[in-house]
Amino acid sequence: MKISSLFNGEKTVFSLEVFPPKKTMEDVSTIYKTLDGIKAVKPDFISVTYGAGGNTADLSTFEICRVIEERYNMPAIAHLTCVNSEKGDIDYILKKLKECGIENILALRGDKIEGVAPKNDFKYASDLIEYIKNSGHSFEISGACYPEVHTEAEGPVEDIFALKKKVEAGAQHLISQLFFDNSAFYTFMERVRIAGIKVPIEAGIMPVVNIGQIERMVSMCGASLPRKFTKIMSRFADNPQALFDAGIAYAVDQIVDLISNGADGIHLYTMNNPLVANRIFSAIDSMR
Numbered sequence: 001m002k003i004s005s006l007f008n009g010e011k012t013v014f015s016l017e018v019f020p021p022k023k024t025m026e027d028v029s030t031i032y033k034t035l036d037g038i039k040a041v042k043p044d045f046i047s048v049t050y051g052a053g054g055n056t057a058d059l060s061t062f063e064i065c066r067v068i069e070e071r072y073n074m075p076a077i078a079h080l081t082c083v084n085s086e087k088g089d090i091d092y093i094l095k096k097l098k099e100c101g102i103e104n105i106l107a108l109r110g111d112k113i114e115g116v117a118p119k120n121d122f123k124y125a126s127d128l129i130e131y132i133k134n135s136g137h138s139f140e141i142s143g144a145c146y147p148e149v150h151t152e153a154e155g156p157v158e159d160i161f162a163l164k165k166k167v168e169a170g171a172q173h174l175i176s177q178l179f180f181d182n183s184a185f186y187t188f189m190e191r192v193r194i195a196g197i198k199v200p201i202e203a204g205i206m207p208v209v210n211i212g213q214i215e216r217m218v219s220m221c222g223a224s225l226p227r228k229f230t231k232i233m234s235r236f237a238d239n240p241q242a243l244f245d246a247g248i249a250y251a252v253d254q255i256v257d258l259i260s261n262g263a264d265g266i267h268l269y270t271m272n273n274p275l276v277a278n279r280i281f282s283a284i285d286s287m288r
Contacts, residue, residue: 001045001075001103002103002104002140003045003075003077003104003140003142003172003173004140004172004173004199004200006044006045006075006265007173007200007264007265011288012259012263012264012265012266012287012288013044013045013200013202013264013265013266014043014044014265014266014268014281014284014288015043015044015045015046015047015175015202015265015266015267015268016038016041016043016046016047016267016268016270016277017046017047017048017049017267017268017269017270018031018034018035018038018046018047018048018049018064018270018272019048019049019272020048020049020060020061020064021060031064031272032067033274034270034272034273034274035067035068035071035072036274037274037275037277037278038270038274038277038278039072039074040278041277041278041281041282042074043074043268043277043281044074044075044265045074045075045076045077045104046068046074046075046076046077047076047077047078047079047106047175047267048061048064048065048068048076048077048078048079049061049079050078050079050080050081050108050110059096061078061079062078062093062096062097062100062102063100064076065077065078065097065100065102066100066101066102069101069102070101075103075104076102076104077104077105077106077142078097078102078104078105078106079105079106079108080093080097080105080106080107080108080128080132081108081109081110081111082107082108082109082110082119082121082122082125082127082128083109083110083111083112083118083119083122084110084113084116084118084119085119085121085122086119086121087121087131090121090122090128090131090132091135094132094135094137094139097139098137102139103138103139103140104139104140104141104142105132105139105140105141105142106141106142106143106144106175107125107128107129107132107141107142107143107166107171108125108128108143108144109122109123109124109125109128124162124165125143125144125166126162126165126166126168126169127169129141129143129166129169129170129171130169130170132170133169133170140172140173141170141171141172142171142172142173142174142175143163143166143167143171143173143174143175144174144175144176144177145163145174145175145176145177145188145192145201146159146176146177146188146221147176147177147179147184147185147187147188147203148177148179148181148184148188148221148222148223148224149222150162151221151222156188156191160191160192160195160197161195163192163195163197164195164196164197167197167199171199172199173199173200173201173202174199174200174201174202175201175202175204175267176188176201176202176203176204176267177204177221177223178204178205178206178217178221178223178269179203179204179205179223179224180208180223180224180225180226180229180250180254181223181224181226181229182254182257182258182261184224185203185258186261189201200264200265201264201265202263202264202265202266202267203258203263203265203266203267204267204269205251205254205255205258205266205267205268205269206251206268206269206271207247207248207250207251207268207276207280208229208233208247208250208251209243209244209247209248209273209276210240210243210244210247211233211237211243213271214233228250229250232246232247232250248276248279248280248283251268251280252280252283252284255280255284256284256287259284259287268280268281
């Protein structure tokens with residue numbers, strides 16, 4: 001199933017993200033426990049992040065997508081990064097995706113690895129999107145967007161311009177980076193629509209259920225922390241169970257507000273935690 005067909009205006013789309021084990025294909029079966037734990041929430045699709053450190057030799061992403069489609073009967077979207085890939089690498093991966101029966105790709109630049117010089121064939125995600133679009137395959141391509149501006153962009157205007165290039169190159173659906181301030185997402189959506197970007201955009205939500213997540217996420221994506229959020233984290237920092245419950249409640253509050261304001265979809269970053277997914281989805285089940 002092509003992901004864009006889910007965005008028919010009849011309901012809010014709900015999706016989840018999982019990631020492969022960080023070692024080798026031998027460990028890929030450990031993801032089945034996560035998938036077994038989240039299958040009851042019946043997401044509209046599941047996205048699978050790219051391999052172990054973006055290694056083109058690691059095909060676990062594609063194997064997991066195949067299992068999601070065949071064993072769990074749910075659409076899957078495979079992440080694909082290009083910063084450390086040459087055209088030959090991408091050709092090989094596209095062939096493998098076709099062999100696995102995967103129709104949907106989330107095309108990303110990927111994070112630069114310290115001490116490793118990037119390859120030269122693909123400088124931006126839009127380059128990868130265009131390459132896939134012209135590859136002769138019939139993949140549906142999605143892209144990423146940044147409500148609070150990509151950390152490497154000079155500002156929001158440059159960032160929206162880069163996003164428009166992704167869509168013009170062939171991205172038919174966008175998933176946002178995580179954010180904790182819905183007003184930032186609404187401002188972003190206003191800019192996006194004014195720029196003429198009409199594709200469906202899912203809001204990326206990550207429930208923060210432990211203190212360690214905060215520093216990692218903020219350093220990685222630059223998400224701002226509203227005062228309401230920081231007060232909650234500070235209040236329950238020494239009470240793990242209370243922090244877990246408060247983090248779930250905050251995410252649910254975000255999602256309810258987003259649905260009320262007509263968000264195209266909600267993409268939940270689960271961190272491979274079935275309990276988080278089940279708690280969130282049970283709280284919003286009547287809104288789906």
